[in-house]
Amino acid sequence: MATTAPAPVRHRPTITRTAGQVSTIYRFVCLCGATGEEQAARRMALMDLNQHVLSLPRVPADQQCRTPRTHGRSPWEPCGLCADQTSLFDLEVS
Ligand SMILES: [Zn+2]
Ligand SMILES: [Zn+2]
Structure with missing residues (x-):
């Protein structure tokens, strides 16, 4: 049985922008699967992003x-x- 080390989780945090009904919706997403809340402002989504980055070891x-x-x-x-x-x-x- 081959011993394979688990692939390290990659993090690529980005802010996605979606055109909502009323206004643009910003959301933090990361390649590792982490996502933030839908935010009305990019600044808010960026806070989610920073929080995720800070939580990383x-x-x-x-x-x-x-x-x-x-x-x-x-x-x-x-x-x-x-x-x-x-x-x-x-x-x-x-
Ligand atoms: Zn290097
Ligand atoms: Zn991540």
Whole structure:
């Protein structure tokens, strides 16, 4: 029996916009399945989004991405590329 590690949950929080009867409806959705309430303002949906991001477990310091833009990582995602790099160099811990 092969031992397969469970795939890490990916988070891609976004705000969806739907044209409602009266006004636009904003809603926070995440790739992990989390969704927010239907909100009348984008600001409210953004609060749901931030709350979700804050509820995510912190990535250990040695797995945090140091160049998120280059590696396409989000703050809540561990970066394998950077983790490999840090094992090659003796990094100063600040
Ligand atoms: Zn999520
Ligand atoms: Zn990285």
